[in-house]
Amino acid sequence: MPLVHIPGSKSITARALFLAAAADGVTTLGRPLRSDDTEGFAEGLTRLGYRVGRTPDSWQVDGRPQGPAVTTADVYCRDGATTARFLPTLAAAGHGTYRFDASAQMRRRPLAPLTRALRDLGVDLVHEEAEGHHPLRITANGVTGGDVTLDAGQSSQYLTALLLLGPLTRDGLRIKVTDLVSEPYVEITTSMMRAFGADVRREDDGNGVTYAVAPGGYRATTYAVEPDASTASYFFAAAALTGTEVTVPGLGAGALQGDLRFVDVLRRMGARVDVRDDRTTVTGTGEVRGLTVNMRDISDTMPTLAAIAPFASGPVRIEDVANTRVKECDRLDACAENLRRLGVEVATGPDWIEIRPGAPMAGADIKTYGDHRIVMSFAVTGLRVPGITFDDPGCVRKTFPDFHTEFGAAFAELRRGMSGGPSAN
Numbered sequence: 001m002p003l004v005h006i007p008g009s010k011s012i013t014a015r016a017l018f019l020a021a022a023a024d025g026v027t028t029l030g031r032p033l034r035s036d037d038t039e040g041f042a043e044g045l046t047r048l049g050y051r052v053g054r055t056p057d058s059w060q061v062d063g064r065p066q067g068p069a070v071t072t073a074d075v076y077c078r079d080g081a082t083t084a085r086f087l088p089t090l091a092a093a094g095h096g097t098y099r100f101d102a103s104a105q106m107r108r109r110p111l112a113p114l115t116r117a118l119r120d121l122g123v124d125l126v127h128e129e130a131e132g133h134h135p136l137r138i139t140a141n142g143v144t145g146g147d148v149t150l151d152a153g154q155s156s157q158y159l160t161a162l163l164l165l166g167p168l169t170r171d172g173l174r175i176k177v178t179d180l181v182s183e184p185y186v187e188i189t190t191s192m193m194r195a196f197g198a199d200v201r202r203e204d205d206g207n208g209v210t211y212a213v214a215p216g217g218y219r220a221t222t223y224a225v226e227p228d229a230s231t232a233s234y235f236f237a238a239a240a241l242t243g244t245e246v247t248v249p250g251l252g253a254g255a256l257q258g259d260l261r262f263v264d265v266l267r268r269m270g271a272r273v274d275v276r277d278d279r280t281t282v283t284g285t286g287e288v289r290g291l292t293v294n295m296r297d298i299s300d301t302m303p304t305l306a307a308i309a310p311f312a313s314g315p316v317r318i319e320d321v322a323n324t325r326v327k328e329c330d331r332l333d334a335c336a337e338n339l340r341r342l343g344v345e346v347a348t349g350p351d352w353i354e355i356r357p358g359a360p361m362a363g364a365d366i367k368t369y370g371d372h373r374i375v376m377s378f379a380v381t382g383l384r385v386p387g388i389t390f391d392d393p394g395c396v397r398k399t400f401p402d403f404h405t406e407f408g409a410a411f412a413e414l415r416r417g418m419s420g421g422p423s424a425n
């Protein structure tokens with residue numbers, strides 16, 4: 001039973017850093033993710049005057065309920081949308097002038113519903129170049145709070161950013177949500193806010209959903225970061241595809257991350273899945289069935305599924321994933337283009353992709369568009385198709401700098417344990 005130790009969750013690490021910075025006291029984060037996104041988040045906090053101490057297995061953050069320790073700062077958010085969307089709201093609760101910028105990739109990604117909501121709450125926020133995009137400047141003077149309406153149909157991160165801000169406002173926040181994707185990420189947010197002492201409630205009156213967040217700040221705590229469920233998807237998919245077994249300790253029935261539900265997709269495709277309290281095991285059975293699946297809640301795993309779909313016994317159709325077009329790249333187009341490069345028949349629409357297995361496949365250079373998930377997903381395909389290379393293999397640094405070493409090592413073990421799974425096309 002090969003055990004695969006997956007690095008910490010990006011989403012949980014980013015939220016924990018925010019919450020720890022805003023809390024009263026010193027917080028210790030156990031096994032945070034160390035990657036470009038989370039290092040960028042921690043660096044952003046440092047720029048805002050927070051102290052982030054490090055030991056090999058933990059980070060300690062000195063919280064400042066009164067907000068950033070500096071009155072001016074220039075924060076570079078790199079490629080990380082969690083940094084680029086969460087940190088400006090932390091700064092808004094402080095007192096000073098704070099400028100945020102990001103990589104060319106992140107500058108292209110949308111921000112408008114969040115910045116509009118912040119302006120509606122009275123925050124003085126200017127987009128320095130394109131409206132609704134980085135770079136932006138905030139002249140912060142605390143946030144009174146009140147009622148605000150938000151369209152989170154393109155990204156749940158807008159809602160998470162506002163929720164995290166709620167306890168830092170004078171009167172609390174009521175956020176009426178008109179649309180929402182990636183809802184499990186909001187559940188991570190509310191669960192973690194409660195772990196840091198906040199009072200947050202989801203109210204559904206039959207006409208719509210409102211999140212009510214009480215004022216009162218956050219309390220420092222000790223917080224252990226779960227392994228990253230999106231990262232685990234590559235290893236689980238590899239097991240399903242190669243007829244082998246992978247166990248990921250630390251991700252089990254109580255996991256916060258919705259992306260662990262990817263194993264349910266693998267189960268529907270024919271894999272054996274065993275979710276225990278403290279670990280999850282996927283065993284490939286040699287059967288990979290086609291299916292139609294709605295991935296609105298778990299769309300970071302869409303490329304993982306697309307990458308194993310060519311080996312299914314019938315078409316694989318993935319629906320309701322329009323927002324994957326505004327991630328690190330247009331993931332629907334990038335998956336389709338790369339599958340075609342390998343010889344696979346693919347069709348796409350505004351919010352779906354359909355992979356039709358059957359054509360012979362051959363190795364090719366994968367065009368990554370600087371997207372870590374394109375690399376990690378097609379590395380799984382590479383277990384069955386020799387000759388796959390990547391134009392930018394290093395972009396995995398965003399969430400998993402050691403991916404190639406770790407996946408290679410796990411694969412070596414997988415190969416030794418192979419139980420005669422399905423043969424390559």
Ligand SMILES: O=C(O)C1=C[C@@H](OP(=O)(O)O)[C@@H](O)[C@H](O)C1
Pocket residue numbers: 010011012014082154155156157160181182185299300323
């Ligand atoms: O809040 C988070 O940590 C995330 C939310 C999701 O984004 P969207 O809500 O934009 O789909 C996910 O894709 C991203 O990797 C991380």
Ligand SMILES: C=C(OP(=O)(O)O)C(=O)O
Pocket residue numbers: 079080081082300327328373399
């Ligand atoms: C979409 C992603 O990242 P983010 O939105 O946090 O930049 C991702 O990690 O797949």
